[in-house]
Amino acid sequence: MIKFYHVTKIYSGSTAALRDVSLEIPKGAFLFVTGPSGAGKSTLLRLILGVDRATQGQILVDDKNLTRMSHRQMAYLRRRIGFVFQDFKLLPDRTVMENVALALKVQGVPPKQMLHRAYQALRAVGLADKRDQKPLRLSGGEQQRVAIARALVNEPFLLLADEPTGNLDRALSREIMEQFLRIHETGTTILVATHNEGLIDFCGKGRIVLEKGRLVAGP
Amino acid sequence: MRFQELRYMLQAARENVRGHWTFHLVTSAAVAFSLLLIAVFLLILNNLQAIAERWGRELQITVYLEEAMPEGDRVGLEETIRRWQEVESVSYVSPSQALEGLKAAFGESAHILEDLRENPLPGSLEVRLKKSFRSLEAIEEVASRCRALKGAAEVDYGGAWIGRFFSLLYVMRWVGITLGFLLLFGTVVVISSTLTMGFYARKDEIEILRLVGATETFVRVPFFLEALLQGTGGAAAAVALCWGLYAAFRLRLGAAWTNFAGWSQPVFLDPASIVSILLLGMALGVLGSILTFARFSRSSG
Numbered sequence: 001m002i003k004f005y006h007v008t009k010i011y012s013g014s015t016a017a018l019r020d021v022s023l024e025i026p027k028g029a030f031l032f033v034t035g036p037s038g039a040g041k042s043t044l045l046r047l048i049l050g051v052d053r054a055t056q057g058q059i060l061v062d063d064k065n066l067t068r069m070s071h072r073q074m075a076y077l078r079r080r081i082g083f084v085f086q087d088f089k090l091l092p093d094r095t096v097m098e099n100v101a102l103a104l105k106v107q108g109v110p111p112k113q114m115l116h117r118a119y120q121a122l123r124a125v126g127l128a129d130k131r132d133q134k135p136l137r138l139s140g141g142e143q144q145r146v147a148i149a150r151a152l153v154n155e156p157f158l159l160l161a162d163e164p165t166g167n168l169d170r171a172l173s174r175e176i177m178e179q180f181l182r183i184h185e186t187g188t189t190i191l192v193a194t195h196n197e198g199l200i201d202f203c204g205k206g207r208i209v210l211e212k213g214r215l216v217a218g219p
Numbered sequence: 220m221r222f223q224e225l226r227y228m229l230q231a232a233r234e235n236v237r238g239h240w241t242f243h244l245v246t247s248a249a250v251a252f253s254l255l256l257i258a259v260f261l262l263i264l265n266n267l268q269a270i271a272e273r274w275g276r277e278l279q280i281t282v283y284l285e286e287a288m289p290e291g292d293r294v295g296l297e298e299t300i301r302r303w304q305e306v307e308s309v310s311y312v313s314p315s316q317a318l319e320g321l322k323a324a325f326g327e328s329a330h331i332l333e334d335l336r337e338n339p340l341p342g343s344l345e346v347r348l349k350k351s352f353r354s355l356e357a358i359e360e361v362a363s364r365c366r367a368l369k370g371a372a373e374v375d376y377g378g379a380w381i382g383r384f385f386s387l388l389y390v391m392r393w394v395g396i397t398l399g400f401l402l403l404f405g406t407v408v409v410i411s412s413t414l415t416m417g418f419y420a421r422k423d424e425i426e427i428l429r430l431v432g433a434t435e436t437f438v439r440v441p442f443f444l445e446a447l448l449q450g451t452g453g454a455a456a457a458v459a460l461c462w463g464l465y466a467a468f469r470l471r472l473g474a475a476w477t478n479f480a481g482w483s484q485p486v487f488l489d490p491a492s493i494v495s496i497l498l499l500g501m502a503l504g505v506l507g508s509i510l511t512f513a514r515f516s517r518s519s520g
Contacts, residue, residue, distance in 0.1 A: 051430070072434050079432030089427050093238075106433035108224035150431070 001027040001158070001189055002048060007057035009043050009213075017043040019213040020057070025191070027157075030184045031219055032200045033193040035210035041193035044210065045160045048191070049083055050074040062157065079107055082151025082159040082188075086166035088143045090135040090150075096122065097131040100150045107154075121153040122146075125179060141172035148179055159183060161192040165199060177203055224437060232441035236448065239417055243449055246413040250453025250500060251460065253406040258461040258488065258496055260395045265492070266485050267388055274384070278353060280346040282365045283373040288342070296370050297344060305352040305361050310345050314338045341372060355385040403503065406453075410507025414446055415514055439512060446508035447501055454500025458493055 002025040009018040018040045025031060033041045046052045047059055050066055059066040064077065090099050101118040109117070122128045125145040127138075135143050144164060151159055161180065165173035177199055184190050194200065200207060209217040236243050282300070284293060293311065301309045312320070317340040322329040346365065348357060358376050365374045418425070428438050465487050468476075476485050488496075 049430070075429070075432050075434045077432075078430065083430055089423070089430065091424055091427065102427065103431040105227050106224075106428060106431055106437050108221040108227065110223055154432075 001025055001029070001062065002191075003058075003060040004047075005058040005060075007047065007054045007059055009040075009047060009052060010055045011052075016055075016213050018047070018054075018210075021210075021213075021215045022057075023208065023215060023218045025189065025208075025219055028184075028187055028189055029219065030180070030190045030203070030205045031192070032203070032205060032207040033191060033210065034195060034197075034200065034207050035216070036195065038212070039210040040213040041195075041210055042162050043213075044208075045083075045162050045191060045193055048158075049081060049160055050078060079103070079154055080156050080158070082148075082154065082156035084144065084147045084151050084159070084161040084164045086163035088135070088147045088167075090143060090146055092134060092136050095132050095134060096127060096138070096146050099135060099146055100153055103150050103153050117153055118149075121149040124152060125149045139172075140168050141175060144168060144172075144176055145179065148176070148183075152183065156188060159188050159190045161190070163194055164192065165194065165196060170198070173199060174202060225440075228437060228440040229444065232444040232448075235417070235421070235441055235445055239420065242413050242417055242420075243445065246410055246449045247453040247456065249409040249413075250406050250450055250503060251456035253402040253409075254454050254457035254496055254500060255460050256402055257395075257399050257499075258457050258492075259464060260398065261492055261496075262461060262465060262488055264388075264391055264395055265488065267391065269486060271384065271388055272353075278348070278358065278376065280348075280358065280362050280365060280374060280376045282344040282346060282368075282371045283375070284342045284344065285370050285372045286341060288370050292370055293342070293344075296368060299368065300344065300346055300365065303361065303364070305348050305357055307347045307349045309347075312343045312345060314340050314342050317341075317343065355382050403499070406503050407506050407510060410446055410449060410503060411510040411514065413449070414442060414508055414511040417442070417445070418511060439508075442511070443505070443508045446504035446511075448504070450500040450502070450504025450507070451497060452500075453503075454497045457500070458488070458496055462487060 002023075004021050004023045007018055007021045008016055010016045021040075021044070033044055035041055043052065047054055047066070048061055050069070054067060057067075061077065062080075064073075066074070066077075069077065091102070094102070097115070097118055100121055101114050104114040104117060119128060119131065122131050125148050127142060127145055127149065130138060130142065130146075135146060138146065144167075147164075159180070164180075165176050168176065173196070180190055180192065181203060192199075206219055207217065208215065208219055282296075284296075297309050297311060300306055315338060318332070318338050321340065322332055325332065346361065348361060352358075352361075362374045362376050365371050425438055465485070469485060473484055
């Protein structure tokens with residue numbers, strides 16, 4: 001499913017964020033990416049999502065080599081990968097429904113079908129009744145659920161979450177994790193970057209441990 | 220690209236214009252101002268060119284002949300000049316015809332000429348040039364050749380002021396080209412800067428679009444369309460403003476112009492010039508957006 005071969009990532013003007021990382025994540029896995037701040041957790045997810053490109057090494061996602069993909073091919077791959085970030089990444093001037101529908105809009109899905117699918121995704125996270133509201137009128141947990149709905153609307157084979165509960169309290173964090181566990185049951189591979197040990201214990205799933213850009217413990 | 224995608228891109232461009240209309244208005248105004256200066260300059264140049272053409276049509280070289288020139292020599296001289304490629308026609312004006320012409324020009328004062336015991340005017344040849352040779356250089360060249368002919372006493376072609384007028388047109392044309400380039404460069408920078416501001420204002424949106432799988436085409440086309448709209452809108456406004464200035468000029472100074480030019484009225488830009496200005500506006504928009512993407516890619520990459 002996901003394979004890293006000696007991957008190094010160096011951002012311009014800084015030290016290596018990832019150093020010679022090799023790992024393999026099987027299809028249908030639910031794994032946490034952990035480690036202290038600056039360990040390279042976010043970089044790992046950004047490389048899988050194709051937001052950043054590896055400085056060295058090869059990355060395969062769904063048997064496709066990311067290092068050889070064009071921008072267009074990368075965009076098409078991202079349509080099949082859901083993502084959830086700590087800061088939600090919602091557009092404040094659009095409604096909840098429009099935010100979720102955006103992921104379909106970029107693919108040119110016809111309006112009727114787009115609205116239907118966005119509604120179904122919102123219903124799955126229990127926010128169908130808030131579809132006409134602007135994100136800033138919702139609580140942090142609700143905003144993150146909108147982001148999850150947007151990630152799910154394309155029925156992704158892979159869901160990436162970078163500190164998805166970083167801005168949420170303990171109860172809401174558990175609620176979000178329960179949501180992820182339900183998504184995982186449908187066969188979606190899930191990678192969650194977090195340094196919250198409590199959440200990892202709560203879910204009882206495996207982990208990838210990074211320290212100063214190096215892989216300390218793998219799946 | 221699917222039709223639905225294109226529809227969404229158009230929709231995005233429309234929403235962006237509506238959401239950031241002040242940006243767009245400022246940019247369109249800057250485009251309009253730059254193109255207005257160019258349009259006004261073009262208008263002035265076109266009108267001066269029209270005067271030059273009219274004067275050029277009336278322009279002729281007069282070759283005064285030596286006294287008592289035998290008729291055979293004069294006909295030979297006419298034939299020689301007529302064979303030159305620049306020459307459209309050569310006509311002989313006899314001394315008596317010249318005197319009649321002078322009397323006619325004097326009008327009511329013609330009686331002054333009654334006392335002349337003999338006709339002091341020489342015979343002359345009036346040489347008209349073909350349209351394509353009605354330039355100062357060609358006139359001077361033909362006049363100098365006429366001067367070298369045996370039997371030509373003196374050659375005249377309208378005076379030095381025509382030369383100065385042609386020189387003025389030449390200088391204006393080059394000033395126009397230089398000024399035009401500077402203005403166009405400035406306009407491209409203004410468009411590009413506004414689009415860059417728009418880019419940064421919508422940085423989060425662009426990031427999210429890319430994350431959810433938008434192609435670069437989907438991200439860029441709305442910006443491209445906005446720039447095209449800014450350029451075209453600015454150009455249309457420039458043409459409209461230029462027409463306003465032209466109408467005001469005609470109303471206030473039309474009569475003075477007629478006296479100066481011997482022309483009915485000043486003329487507005489021809490359709491080709493108007494279309495050129497509109498196309499120029501579009502091109503500026505496109506160029507501005509290309510520069511913006513290049514700049515944005517550098518700054519975000």
